[in-house]
Amino acid sequence: MMADFFASGHAADLILAVLMAEALWLRLRRGWHWRAVAALLGPAALIVLGLRAALTGADWWWIALPLAASLPLHLMDLSARLAAPPKP
Template identity: 45%
Template sequence: MSEFFTSGNAVVFILAVVGVEGAWLAYLGRWDLVRMLVPGAILLLAVHAALTGGPWWQVAAWLTASLPAHLYDLYRRFPDGRQSLTGSSGKR
């Protein structure tokens, strides 16, 4: 079982599950939820690179690539910038 994780195969399995989930959500037309999967999938690629002994710059590149994807997701989720994560409008 240890080899399954240290070889990166666990991450590949999780990425496959996320890919199937994304395809299913896209089929259902839930692009808002597909958009939420992208930053996590990119972070999984960084984990895979780290576990499989990839060069440091590859891990850093995946981590860096996840930031714009995450920021875009936040921008689309909270377009006016005032809504909090709890769902309130931020107005008193």
Template identity: 50%
Template structure:
């Protein structure tokens, strides 16, 4: 179980589950016209995915510059979403 976490596979699993959730939410919206539109789904999931990628880099002993990169990506997407919601 330790290897599952230290190898970053736990993050890979969570990212796959998030992708499935996003696909289902977008498909549901396209089929029914209900639920969140595609941009809203992406705005919800992408910051979390970027945080998970930063975690994966940290768990696997990656360079700090990549951790910082994914944290900045997450913040930027989050701030764009926040700006759009406050309009």
């Protein structure tokens, strides 16, 4: 049963749904700008998409593309955090 859950990619779908709920919470409840939400959660979502591709037996490039695309978003988030003044 769990093997089918993972082999079908539904485990990754569940993680993506949780990430979407977190994005909505950050945007609507905490007032974050969509760019900040995308910079924070985008890399995770892309990595999970790569995981989903791997779990479902996709070609290697379907796995590699989202993993490679996660790096620019991660660097965008990192640069914004390093440029922000430190919090007391």
